[in-house]
């Protein structure tokens with residue numbers, strides 16, 4: 001049997017197992033669905049794949065960026081590294097912020113549950129952004145699209161960032177961009193307190209419409225494809 005055929009058969013087995021797990025999960029309440037998916041082959045493969053990635057150089061860089069980002073937010077600046085690690089590891093294992101917060105109550109007895117949940121949610125967001133950044137930069141993608149949830153809960157400053165192109169080495173201060181007095185410094189999508197925004201890697205210039213809004217050194221400008229090519233160094 002050739003290598004190609006073995007890989008092909010393996011992919012078919014994976015697809016069947018994944019479909020079966022999804023079908024089985026669809027009949028169960030949400031909480032049980034998560035358990036089934038976690039225990040299913042596909043869930044395990046995803047978890048093991050992520051775990052493998054996090055135990056190598058990607059994980060080292062993600063943890064460094066996460067610590068750095070936590071130091072920059074008033075909510076997380078005084079949280080010990082061991083707690084940051086605890087929240088990060090638990091989220092990688094599929095736990096939600098409320099479950100993680102419940103587990104932290106014994107470790108941080110001075111804080112109430114709401115505070116811990118907010119901290120957990122913020123750190124999970126920061127870790128997710130850090131992973132996006134490390135994965136992107138590793139393959140030479142240095143720009144992303146700031147994507148909000150586009151609902152009523154999105155804060156005014158982040159609404160301003162919807163769809164804007166941002167470079168990983170030049171984070172904006174969304175509050176300053178809308179003239180708010182309280183500033184939280186410069187940060188990326190998903191890094192602010194309880195921020196639900198995410199970063200979509202810009203691999204290709206055809207992924208967005210031109211002219212497009214671009215953040216660069218303190219302001220947002222509308223740029224043509226040619227202008228963006230010049231400042232970003234991206235080809236197409």
Ligand SMILES: [Zn+2]
Pocket residue numbers: 148155158190192195196197
């Ligand atoms: Zn946000």
